[in-house]
Amino acid sequence: MTFNDYQFKEYIHQALAAANFERPTPVQEKLIPVVLSGRDLVGESKTGSGKTHTFLIPIFQMLDETADQVQAVITAPSRELATQIYQAARQIAGHSETDLRVVNYVGGTDKTRQMDKLQSNQPHIVIGTPGRIYDLVKSGSLDIHKAKAFVVDEADMTLDMGFLETVDKIAATLPRKVQILVFSATIPQKLQPFLKKYLSTPVIEQIKTKTVISDTIENWLISTKGRDKNAQILEMTKLMQPYLAMIFVNTKARADELHSYLTANGLRVAKIHGDIPPRERKRIMSQVKNLEFQYIVATDLAARGIDIEGVSHVINDAIPQDLSFFVHRVGRTGRNGLTGTAITLYQPSDDSDIRELEKMGIAFLPKLIKNGEFQDTYDRDRRANREKSQEKLDLEMIGLVKKKKRKIKPGYKKKIKWAVDEKRRKTKRIEARARGRAERKARKQEF
Template sequence: MSSFKQFQFNDFIMEALTDKGFEQPTEVQEKLIPVIKKGKSVIGQSQTGSGKTHTFLLPLMNKVNPQLDEVQILITAPSRELANQIYQEAIQIAKFSQPEIRVTNFVGGTDKQRQIAKLKNQQPHVVIGTPGRILDLMNEQALKAHTAFAFVVDEADMTLDMGFLEEVDQIAGRLPDKLQMLVFSATIPEKLKPFLKKYMENPIIEHIKPKNIISETIDNWLISTKGKDKNRLIYQLLTIGHPYLVIVFANTKQRVDEISDYLKDQGLKVAKIHGDISPRERKRVMRQVQDLEFQYVVATDLAARGIDIEGVSHVINAEVPSDLDFFIHRVGRTGRNGLDGTAITLYSPADEGAISEVEELGIHFQPKEIKNGELVDTYDRNRRTKREKSKDALEDPTLIGLVKKKKKKIKPGYKKKIEWAISASNKQKRKVERRQQTRTAKKSKKNSYK
C-alpha cells in the first residue's frame, strides 16, 4: 500500500499532510509527484476531484527556499473561486514551514493599488491568481515574476473557454526560458495545443482516466418536463424528502435569475451564483453556503468547475448542459468522499440526443416522475425504440413471407421450421453486427496510436 512517505518530502510537508488527514496518494499524485519533484514539465489530464491541486502544490512547495525574497512559484486559475481554493490549500501547507513561506492570492475585483503597495515592500514566494490580475501587476512592474522556477496553468481548458489564454500566453512569455511548466486540464482541446507546443518541449503527458466516470454512490434520475411547468417542477423536487443541500444548475445567468426568483417567491431561501454577481457578494454567499445558511443554491456552470461546496446531497440539472463535459462536472458536486448523492436531470423531447450521448459515457439513468407528491419510478423513455428494434429484426425481406405464414393456421412441424429459420436469420445478423463492431473498435484503436 502506497503512502506519501515514498516521496521523501521535507518535514513541514509531511506535517501538513497529517493535518489534512491525507494518508494515501491518489492515482494522479502517485504518477506525477515523482516526475514534478525531478523538475520535469508536465501535461496532466484528469477529472475534477482527482487530487491534482496537491499533485503540483506538494512537490513545488517542497522546493521553495524561504530565505530568498523572490517569487518562486506562479499559479494561474481561470476563476476567482478556483484561485481561492488553491490559495487555501497552499496556505495550509505553508503554515507548517519555518521560516515562513509567503503565499498571496491576486484576483480581479480586489484592491489593486493596495496589492501594488505591498509588493513594493516584499515579494511573495508563491503567487496564485487569475491571469488578468497577475498580468496587470506584472505590467505595473510591481510583481517580479521573472524569478519563478515553476509556472502552473490550472484548468487550462476552462482558461481557454473563458477567454484568458491570451493573458496566460503573455505571462508565460515573460518567464525564464528554463522554466518548469505544469498544465492541468480535464480535456485538451485542439485550440489549446499551439500554446502547449509554444512553451513546452517534450513534456511528460499523463492522462488519468477515471475508473468510473462518476462516483458509484450517485443515483442518476431522469425526469421529463414535457407538458410541465419547469420552475414548479424544480420547486417540487426541492421540497420532497427534505434534501440536505441542493445545487440547481442552469445554462445561462438569465435562467439562474428566473429559477432563483421563482423559488424565492415560493418562500424558499435561495443563494445564486453566476458571473454577473460581484466578487465580494459571491464570496459572502459562498461563506454563507458553507455555514449552511442556505439549503438551496442556483448556479451556472462556473460553480460546477469553479467552486467546491461540501455536503451536497442533491444536484438538479434544470436543463441539459450544451457542453456534455459539464454534465460530469455538475453531477460530480455530489456523492463525494464516499457519501451518497442524487443527481436529477430534467429533459425535454429536444434533449433526447444529448441524453443518449450521456448514456454512451456509461451513465445509467433511472426514469422518475412526481405522482401524488412523491417521486416514483416510471417507464423507460426508450421502450418504444426497443420495441421497434425487435420489430426491425423481423423486417428482413427473406423472412416476411415466413412471418406471414406463421400467423396463419399451419401444421405444427412446419411452424417449427419457420421458427428455426427466423432464429437462424437473427443469429446471422447478430454475428455480422458483432464482426462490424470488432472491426470498428480495431480501427479506432489503430487510429489512436497515430
C-alpha cells in the first residue's frame, strides 16, 4: 500500500511526496484510518515507528482551513520533541495554498510576545510542552475550547517527567466531544486513570513487532574488563568512521568527563544534558543538524527527547539504570529503514541486567577489538554452558571434588582423583549392566 491509495487533500499528498514518503509504516497503515474515523485512540508502538505522521496527517485531513480557531492541540514532554513535531507539521502546512497557522509553544521562549500575537488571531494547530500551553490557556490568551483533537505524544515520558497533571488540566478545558489520541512506546499502569477519565471507549492498538529494536540495527556487546573505558571508546571511534554517533552516559558528570576527554583527543563532540541552558542546547542542536559535530555525548534526556537524522552508530557507555531507556537509546539509529550499529559496553557486574534485556527480546552479538578491527568473540556464557553440559555428579562425588580443593598432604590429590575416576567407572558399569538386562529382556519378549 502507498500513500497515493489514500484520499488525502492534494497539499498533503504534495507534502508527503516532497518528504519522500511513499509507503506508510505498519503503525501508520493500521492507525491512520482509526484516527480519521473520529474514535479516541491509544496507540502503543516502538520508538521510530512513524507515530508523528500517524496523527499529523489525519489532523490536516480533518482541518477546516477557513475556520479562525484552534482545532488541534498536541503536547510533547520535551522542547526538542515538540519542535520536531512542529517542524513536521510546518512541512505539511507549507504545501497548502491557504495560510495555515501552526505554532510551537515551549518553555524558554518569550511568553509575553506569544500572548501579544494571540490577541490578533488564534492558530489552527497548537504544538508544545504541557507547561507553556497551559500557561497560555490559563492566562486567557490561548482559546482551545473548540478544539476537535487533542494529542498526547510520548505519554509514558510525559508521566515519567511529572507532566501528566498539567496535561490533565489542559484536557479539562477542552470540549467534551474532543477526540483524544494518546501515543506512547509503552502504556504504564499509572497512566490508566488519565485514560479512563478522558477517553471514551477508545480503540487500543498495540503494534507488535518481531523484535523490540529494529531489525536494521546490529546490537554489539563489548566487555570493558581490565580496560580504560575512555581509551576504549576513543579506539572505537577510530574504527567506526560514523556518519554521526550518539554516545549515551548515565550521569551529567560522566557526560562532562567523556566530552572533555574526546575533545582533547581531537574529535568534534557535542554535549547534551539537563544542565545545558535551553538557548545553548538549541544552538548545539542547530550545529548538529549542520553536521558540525560527528559525535554527541548525551544523557537519557536526549535519548527520549531528541530525534536526530542520520545517526549511524550508538554507543552505550554503560547500561542505563532504567532498562527501558536501553530501547530508546538504541532506537536513535536504524531509523526509516536505514542500517545502524549499537555498541554496548559492559562489565561482569552487568550480567543480570543483560539477561533482563535478553528476556525483553534483545539479542546481542559479542564482539572484541583485536588487531585494529572489531571481531566476533565467544558468548559470555560459554563457561556456564560448558559446565551445564558436563554430567551431574551425585552427592558422594560432589563431596570428593570439594575435598580436592582443600590444602592436603602430598599424594592425597592422586587418591582423590582415583576415587573420582573409580566412581565414574562404577557408574558406567552399572548403567551398562542395566542396558544389557533391558536388551535381553526385550529379546525374550520377542520369542
